[in-house]
Amino acid sequence: MTRLERTRRVVAGAVLVCLALAVTESTALAVPAFARKYQTSCQTCHIVFPKLNAFGEAFRLRGYRMPAETEEMVKEPPVSLGAPAYKRLWPQAVWPGAISSHTPLAVNVKLADVNTSSLNEDGTVTSVKNDLQFPQEVNVFGAGTLGDHVSYLSEITFGEGSDGSVAVELEHASIHFDSPFGPEDLFHFRLGKFAPNLADGFQEMWISTDAGIDSLFNYNPIGFNGGTGLGADAVSPNPISLPTLVRGIEAYGIIRHRALWVAGIANGVGPGSNDTTGRFDGNNAKDVYARFDYKIGGMGFDGDMGGHPIPDKNWQDNSLRLGVFAYRGDASGINFPFTTDSGLMTNIQDVHFQRTGIYASLFTGDLNVFSVYLHGSDSLQVFDAGTAALLSTGVPDYHAWFTQADYLLYPWLQAGLRYETVTPADRSVPTLKTGVANLSALIRANVKAMVEYQRDLRQGKNHSLNAVLRFAF
Amino acid sequence: MFRHSVVIGSVCTAIVLAYVASPIGASDSITGVVKVTGLASSADAVVYIQQAPGSFTPAKPAQMDQRQMQFVPHVLPIVAGTTVKFLNGDPTPHNVFSPDNEKYNLGTWPQGQSKDYTFNKCAKTPCVYTQLCRVHPEMEGYVVVLQNPFFAVTNKEGHYQIDNVPPGSYTLAVWHEKAKAQPKPVIVEASKPTTVDFVLGR
Numbered sequence: 001m002t003r004l005e006r007t008r009r010v011v012a013g014a015v016l017v018c019l020a021l022a023v024t025e026s027t028a029l030a031v032p033a034f035a036r037k038y039q040t041s042c043q044t045c046h047i048v049f050p051k052l053n054a055f056g057e058a059f060r061l062r063g064y065r066m067p068a069e070t071e072e073m074v075k076e077p078p079v080s081l082g083a084p085a086y087k088r089l090w091p092q093a094v095w096p097g098a099i100s101s102h103t104p105l106a107v108n109v110k111l112a113d114v115n116t117s118s119l120n121e122d123g124t125v126t127s128v129k130n131d132l133q134f135p136q137e138v139n140v141f142g143a144g145t146l147g148d149h150v151s152y153l154s155e156i157t158f159g160e161g162s163d164g165s166v167a168v169e170l171e172h173a174s175i176h177f178d179s180p181f182g183p184e185d186l187f188h189f190r191l192g193k194f195a196p197n198l199a200d201g202f203q204e205m206w207i208s209t210d211a212g213i214d215s216l217f218n219y220n221p222i223g224f225n226g227g228t229g230l231g232a233d234a235v236s237p238n239p240i241s242l243p244t245l246v247r248g249i250e251a252y253g254i255i256r257h258r259a260l261w262v263a264g265i266a267n268g269v270g271p272g273s274n275d276t277t278g279r280f281d282g283n284n285a286k287d288v289y290a291r292f293d294y295k296i297g298g299m300g301f302d303g304d305m306g307g308h309p310i311p312d313k314n315w316q317d318n319s320l321r322l323g324v325f326a327y328r329g330d331a332s333g334i335n336f337p338f339t340t341d342s343g344l345m346t347n348i349q350d351v352h353f354q355r356t357g358i359y360a361s362l363f364t365g366d367l368n369v370f371s372v373y374l375h376g377s378d379s380l381q382v383f384d385a386g387t388a389a390l391l392s393t394g395v396p397d398y399h400a401w402f403t404q405a406d407y408l409l410y411p412w413l414q415a416g417l418r419y420e421t422v423t424p425a426d427r428s429v430p431t432l433k434t435g436v437a438n439l440s441a442l443i444r445a446n447v448k449a450m451v452e453y454q455r456d457l458r459q460g461k462n463h464s465l466n467a468v469l470r471f472a473f
Numbered sequence: 474m475f476r477h478s479v480v481i482g483s484v485c486t487a488i489v490l491a492y493v494a495s496p497i498g499a500s501d502s503i504t505g506v507v508k509v510t511g512l513a514s515s516a517d518a519v520v521y522i523q524q525a526p527g528s529f530t531p532a533k534p535a536q537m538d539q540r541q542m543q544f545v546p547h548v549l550p551i552v553a554g555t556t557v558k559f560l561n562g563d564p565t566p567h568n569v570f571s572p573d574n575e576k577y578n579l580g581t582w583p584q585g586q587s588k589d590y591t592f593n594k595c596a597k598t599p600c601v602y603t604q605l606c607r608v609h610p611e612m613e614g615y616v617v618v619l620q621n622p623f624f625a626v627t628n629k630e631g632h633y634q635i636d637n638v639p640p641g642s643y644t645l646a647v648w649h650e651k652a653k654a655q656p657k658p659v660i661v662e663a664s665k666p667t668t669v670d671f672v673l674g675r
């Protein structure tokens with residue numbers, strides 16, 4: 001392999017860590033609408049927002065209700081949409097509901113000073129210094145409860161392009177039916193577009209860095225010999241990595257405070273940008289996913305302490321949480337255009353794919369270490385784009401893992417380190433290794449400043465240093 | 474000039490009130506109105522006699538509850554040596570700690586349980602202990618440790634009444650979490666209600 005070829009391989013494999021950083025926006029949920037509703041601090045639910053503490057996780061899983069919530073805990077009394085007695089008249093009357101008395105909106109603004117360096121295919125390096133992305137994005141949230149057993153979450157993200165165009169993304173829009181029947185917290189359902197409760201509730205729980213966990217959520221499995229690296233967001237139709245957002249129906253619940261079960265059905269891969277049918281699903285098949293985890297020590301998933309002593313520092317939750325999860329997708333009939341190195345134009349279909357993972361999260365004192373191992377396999381069929389002839393089939397597999405350690409130096413200052421790696425299915429591409437170092441400071445309860453350095457540990461010319469200011473209100 | 478008229482106004486009000494309230498007010502009581510300028514409410518000011526002769530032992534334990542994610546009462550004056558029972562009336566766990574004076578942290582406990590703390594380390598009264606909860610950083614309350622039991626907390630309108638004060642001359646002071654005022658001399662005569670008003674500013 002010549003030096004140039006090697007460079008090309010590295011670049012193809014990585015599709016630039018830094019680019020991925022800029023492209024994948026992590027959903028950042030910090031919803032001050034709840035702070036207003038309960039007139040409580042961000043720290044009641046968050047460690048360093050958006051990372052949740054154990055209580056915040058219980059609040060989220062219970063449909064944005066506090067454990068053992070009583071009416072008097074809600075400091076903004078809701079507007080009744082029907083007296084409770086109408087429940088007795090049903091079906092001769094509409095079942096009563098409630099809405100919050102104030103518009104339950106919250107805003108999250110992110111300013112970023114972006115510095116990146118990235119290796120190009122021809123061996124040159126492109127660097128960007130002090131790109132003041134003020135703002136990089138603005139998120140508008142709506143969240144709350146609609147009377148007993150119903151809650152909702154919506155999030156719209158606005159980003160501005162350099163040409164002044166505004167990109168709008170609907171990140172969340174879901175309605176939840178919380179414990180509609182059966183024992184409290186055993187069955188919850190939600191419908192809509194949401195972050196699936198797949199790998200630990202996603203970013204709300206874990207992400208305390210600016211960069212998303214690309215090894216897990218941004219792998220692109222499409223390639224002549226299997227996937228070569230990251231950048232699924234850049235390919236059309238849609239990413240087939242482990243999805244961070246799904247359109248679908250999810251059921252989940254808590255068993256005896258300590259076990260969490262999740263089962264979901266999702267639309268799966270979309271038809272692609274050149275589709276004109278107005279569909280969201282690229283085929284008739286549905287994707288399915290499931291998860292199970294168990295927590296030893298600390299606060300139960302529903303906020304139960306089971307008589308254990310409660311730590312004064314509410315970010316502490318001495319516990320070990322272990323989980324398994326699986327996602328099975330079907331993208332048959334959906335063409336991913338792919339041009340081989342020799343210039344052959346092909347369409348690749350990922351007929352079915354599986355993602356299975358295990359994870360662990362350990363909280364001890366001010367330290368939280370969490371890790372995920374993911375194995376993926378893809379049933380690929382390669383077709384000649386011109387003749388539609390089947391050229392080859394294969395079941396390439398890849399694996400990825402990451403470990404992150406977050407340490408709270410002060411209640412307002414957190415240091416985080418993450419190592420992540422992907423071994424792409426195309427084994428001619430070297431394993432991608434990325435390191436992330438982050439320092440986050442809450443300069444106010446709802447204003448966060450952070451500095452983050454990310455580096456491609458395989459090719460040191462790919463790195464970025466970003467300073468981010470994020471505030472929520 | 475404006476301030477003067479406010480003071481005169483308050484004094485007049487107090488006189489009228491004292492007159493109206495005289496059948497209720499004990500003869501050896503100190504009553505008055507505390508006006509906290511710039512605040513919507515004049516509640517939660519502690520009016521107290523700085524130093525009374527003799528030593529005072531606390532009669533019975535006092536209580537501070539945590540309800541609807543608030544310390545109740547918001548301000549609790551006590552005689553030095555009093556044991557305060559800190560309750561949790563909420564379904565959510567609460568913590569009690571104070572960063573003041575000798576500093577203490579009573580831990581975190583669930584609904585229905587309580588912890589006691591005896592305030593016997595105050596070297597020079599008044600000792601103000603801010604009460605905080607680690608779990609809910611917005612929660613705040615105060616325990617004010619005083620030398621004697623001759624104190625009262627103002628209501629929303631700023632009224633206070635200290636009963637059963639032995640005749641004598643004292644210095645009457647006022648404590649408020651956000652506002653201040655100079656102490657005032659007061660002479661308590663037997664079977665004669667005394668009226669002292671305060672205007673508190675920042």
Ligand SMILES: [Cu+2]
Pocket residue numbers: 539542566567568606607608609612
């Ligand atoms: Cu509390």
